[in-house]
Amino acid sequence: MFRLEVRTSTPAWFNLALPLLAIGATLVLCSGLIALAGAGVLEAYGVMFTASLGDSYAITETMVRAAPMIFTGLAVAVAFRAKFWNIGAEGQLLAGAVASCFVGAIPMPGPLAMVLMAVAGAAAGAAVALVPATLRVKFKVDDVVSSLLLNSVIYYALMALIEGPWKDTFSGYPISPPIEDSANFPVLLEGTRLHLGVVVALIAAPLIWFLIVRTTLGFRIRVTGENPEAARYGGINVERVLLSTALLSGALAGLAGVGEVGGVHFQVMSDISPGYGYSGIVVAMLARLNPLGVVPAAIFLAAVMTGAEAMSRATGVPAFLSDVIQGTALLAMLVALLFTAYRIRRVGAVR
């Protein structure tokens, strides 16, 4: 018989081992589906790997996909640290995209446009995140539900915008007018889509880590998340910390949208995000809410997404496998997290 026993401490190497364990388990579990679809498991994973990380172009494509998930992953990690359950990164991303697209379409010098796009996108994301946070602080409304449902509100507001005032009158497509060419984020490597926003995302991760670990705001976020009562008695204004966290989290998710508009699509359409906001939750959990861990976790998911399309073309396995892998990875990680609090013990006979 086996039994779970409470652990008194968690070894540091678990931070690395658990995500790897979860990813390993995910690939094993999903291999059954690949076999079921009639393809060779090793061949399919091989194609996925080559197409996502096999050469320098593939790597840049993966990084371009990773960038928004780094931002949404950071957004979720920051929020979850304070136990502000922000499931609304998707809506905050969309709001950021709309706001930056609006600003980017105004003629002005390029660098200024880029800065203002970022500011507007971050502000829009923050404003959206403030809604569930305020409802929770003022009226004790469950933030999981309110932030999640707000995603639909924002999505349909965006649809109304591109089906209405922003609709392309020439083609009739539901897409926004493009931003000014001068506002397009510079491409860093000729012949690829690797844009400035990717670098900003990579810089954001250590900055957010520093904020969480080394600043008084970060301290207050951590303490508020772990024990709001002790925080309150300790003189921390818990409500203010939650609102600050929401602003920060929403701004980060908004920046994900800014990068997609300024660096990838240069306009807003209905499928500007294939669920990057939700993927951010998977990323943050795989990273164990550590901002530095968000980067490799986002790259992993981006590689799966990029690779799944190539795999689908080469082997006929549906590209939906990418979603299955994401979902399985989240579940596997949640199970793996059990081992931080418990160890498995064999219950033997009394000798």
Added chain:
Amino acid sequence: MPTPAPLIEMRGITKSFGAVKANEAVDLSVAPGEILGLLGENGAGKTTLMNVLFGAYAPDAGEILIQGKPVRITSSADALAAGIGMVHQHFHLAPRLTVLENLLIGIPGKAGRIDRAGGLARLAEIGRQHGLTLDPDLAVSALSVGEQQRLEIVKALFRGARLLILDEPTAVLAPTEVDGLFSALRSMAAQGLGIIFISHKLNEVRALTHRCTVLRHGRVAGRVDDPANTTSAAMAQLMCGHEIVPPARGASTPGADVLTLDGISTSQHSGTALRGVSLAVRAGEILGIAGVSGNGQRALAEVISGVRAPDAGQMTIAGQNVSRFSPREVQALGLGRIPEDRMTTGLVTNLPLADSMVLPRIGTAAFSAKGLLKPDAIRAFAEAQIKAYDIRCPGPMTRAGALSGGNLQKALLARELAFDPKVLIVSQPTRGLDIGAARFIHEKFLDMRAKGCGIIVIGEDLEELLVLCDRIAVMYEGRIVGTLDSADATIARLGLMMTGAEGHS
């Protein structure tokens, strides 16, 4: 008394956690009709031993015999089936269900239906036998703490327990409730049940038990065959391995008022509200607040800590009106606080101990500047306090939740005293602590008193209050019913006032 075959016998029980031997070759037996006291300091291995008996841990070596037959107990279900019942310090009850429903949880009914009539009959029978009466249809959330404990005992008897383990049962009770508990336990023993009574309170152990087993560092340090005629000092010495001298509270000359409350009332959010509470603590004085818990002590501590704003009345610290101050503002004026519930309002169990130790002062220049933490200063502070207070832990980065209760209490004390508070508000400072740790805490309070700190001690342990306090105020239903000089106070008199009778001082 005669010595029939033991009801239960534990032989050579050894249990290790890593390198730590929590129990080593422990023998223990309880005869039918016997009340055995199990004594020992925190960390002596009492809880581990009882967890082995109750099936939560498998021992590394040793055996358990019930009426002479070896048994294997690997789960609480096994223990219950073997006739062992346990009343934990923290009750395991479903608050929204009624008394009867709680009793019937896990008991198979007849043909899928709950046997209500049978349950009622059993409940009434147990109530008659031992004076343990309970209203079967009352929701558990409506019961007092004492009644909930009674329900836990009844629950064990209901399941046919022949051996009852009680872990610190009196810690949550008022003196009158303790008398009721003891007469019920004596009645159960008279009918042949065995009882293991775990307690730190030696006078209770002497009054109740027939025999004691004392643990120290996981081994049996000694046995007491006649507790009633053994001195508390002798038993304390067995527990600690050395003599314990109670701290002497010397005379003091209190100075000016450092904290005053004048007509403080609160609205009833949760728990008992305050109704016109007035009191004053002077510099160099310890004021006790006695009372059965749930009579407004929590609201009082919350108001003084700045967590709850009073609806009416005025509070001052060092002459300044602080009625509307936030926790941070009252702390800045020199208020230190040691909360009743270390784990929920004191510390952050999932973060490093160092974080909890600097929590109330994280925004001050000592630990941060311009919004940036000073990790080295935080670490150095925690390390210094760990050393100064002999807090047993691997280091400042240990998860706070991994520390024992006594060490957590020392950590909280260290964090508050490091900044020389003018006023200290303390709730149940030694609840659950062993004699050695409690002694240490008491000494620190007396040191602070000598330095001119005004201290409020909220507590239910009247003996502790009498040792520690210069004056004792008694709270009842949100009011102060009277204040006594501790020279005039006796347990009987305070006990009477705790039931609402006016004091005459």
